[in-house]
Amino acid sequence: MLQGCRSVDEFERLNKINEGTYGVVYRARDKKTGEIVALKKVKMEKEKEGFPMTSLREINILLSLNHPSIVDVKEVVVGSRLDSIFMVMEYMEHDLKGVMETMKQPYSQSEAKCLMLQLLEGVNYLHHNWVLHRDLKTSNLLLDNSGNLKLCDFGLARQYGSPLKPYTPLVVTLWYRAPELLLGAKEYSTAIDLWSVGCIMAELLTKEPLFYGGDEKTQLNKIFKTLGTPDEKSWPGYKNLPGAKAAFANHPYKLREKFPRASFSGQPTLSDAGLDLLNKLLTYDPEERITAEEALRHPWFIELPLPKSKDFMPTFPAHNNKDRTVRQRVMKNPDPVEEQLKAAKGREPWRIRLA
Numbered sequence: 001m002l003q004g005c006r007s008v009d010e011f012e013r014l015n016k017i018n019e020g021t022y023g024v025v026y027r028a029r030d031k032k033t034g035e036i037v038a039l040k041k042v043k044m045e046k047e048k049e050g051f052p053m054t055s056l057r058e059i060n061i062l063l064s065l066n067h068p069s070i071v072d073v074k075e076v077v078v079g080s081r082l083d084s085i086f087m088v089m090e091y092m093e094h095d096l097k098g099v100m101e102t103m104k105q106p107y108s109q110s111e112a113k114c115l116m117l118q119l120l121e122g123v124n125y126l127h128h129n130w131v132l133h134r135d136l137k138t139s140n141l142l143l144d145n146s147g148n149l150k151l152c153d154f155g156l157a158r159q160y161g162s163p164l165k166p167y168t169p170l171v172v173t174l175w176y177r178a179p180e181l182l183l184g185a186k187e188y189s190t191a192i193d194l195w196s197v198g199c200i201m202a203e204l205l206t207k208e209p210l211f212y213g214g215d216e217k218t219q220l221n222k223i224f225k226t227l228g229t230p231d232e233k234s235w236p237g238y239k240n241l242p243g244a245k246a247a248f249a250n251h252p253y254k255l256r257e258k259f260p261r262a263s264f265s266g267q268p269t270l271s272d273a274g275l276d277l278l279n280k281l282l283t284y285d286p287e288e289r290i291t292a293e294e295a296l297r298h299p300w301f302i303e304l305p306l307p308k309s310k311d312f313m314p315t316f317p318a319h320n321n322k323d324r325t326v327r328q329r330v331m332k333n334p335d336p337v338e339e340q341l342k343a344a345k346g347r348e349p350w351r352i353r354l355a
């Protein structure tokens with residue numbers, strides 16, 4: 001697979017952009033063409049021999065995809081000692097997590113609609129190509145200054161076929177993780193990505209993560225406190241899920257309180273159509289949850305205010321020579337989320353690492 005790949009020496013590394021679980025990402029210049037690209041170094045230490053399977057899977061998937069809402073992987077290059085591999089991707093100035101940390105106000109309804117449409121287009125394309133993303137979150141949504149949004153980080157993406165085979169359930173970052181995964185479902189499907197899209201929609205409108213639990217139980221309790229505790233009526237088969245044996249307090253549905261129709265206190269508002277879409281994305285029963293294709297046709301997108309044109313989306317100063325990890329540390333809000341993290345005593349509770 002790696003035969004005939006160019007060497008990473010053909011790129012000048014300009015600066016480290018960020019470091020995730022599966023690899024370091026650099027901004028780099030192609031020495032031949034002068035093009036600025038993102039180079040993702042694939043982490044090797046987790047695999048005893050050979051290249052890490054997660055990355056080979058990610059590369060194969062990414063090389064085969066082509067959509068305006070999916071980050072373009074241009075090629076794979078090899079390290080000078082052939083002991084490492086790098087993905088060469090189109091460079092995107094920002095990620096949504098970093099951008100939202102610098103914003104004073106959340107996105108407006110029309111801006112949120114513009115971003116949601118692009119996100120749903122990307123997810124719809126993936127699902128039509130039998131790919132689950134499985135790790136959708138704000139740091140995996142890249143933005144440029146032309147209003148484009150693109151999905152990245154397919155470290156956890158998997159191609160799936162029919163009939164569904166069980167996958168490991170511990171895959172989606174906790175805050176965006178679907179309840180069926182939190183409750184230990186053995187089989188799951190595209191619906192897990194739509195749950196994450198629902199969490200992202202709410203976050204676009206409030207600038208705060210919708211459900212921020214430090215462990216599975218807390219995460220489920222946060223969800224239940226807002227959406228009401230599920231039962232056999234709202235989610236047929238719920239009782240049979242391994243995690244549903246635990247005792248959860250009975251909470252009523254309260255999502256409307258978080259998003260009133262009108263507000264005088266500056267609280268984010270949402271029309272009936274907007275709340276309907278959010279409810280359909282955050283539906284407990286995965287079989288009933290809206291699909292990306294259906295969501296793209298939802299009336300929220302055609303009611304006023306209409307989605308903002310990409311040309312008028314807010315832009316953010318370039319931070320070409322900065323490491324986003326450092327920037328994100330500086331910009332972090334001292335808010336309840338932070339308290340939650342402190343309480344988790346040094347673990348990274350929202351990240352579930354694959355064994």
Ligand SMILES: Nc1ncnc2c1ncn2[C@@H]1O[C@H](COP(=O)(O)OP(=O)(O)OP(=O)(O)O)[C@@H](O)[C@H]1O
Binds near residue numbers: 017018019020024095
């Ligand atoms: N093509 C790109 N252009 C610019 N920045 C990028 C690009 N790809 C990734 N990044 C930056 O690097 C960060 C980490 O990338 P990515 O999510 O692919 O790595 P990961 O190791 O799989 O991380 P994670 O911890 O999210 O699983 C992103 O949040 C983003 O800030």
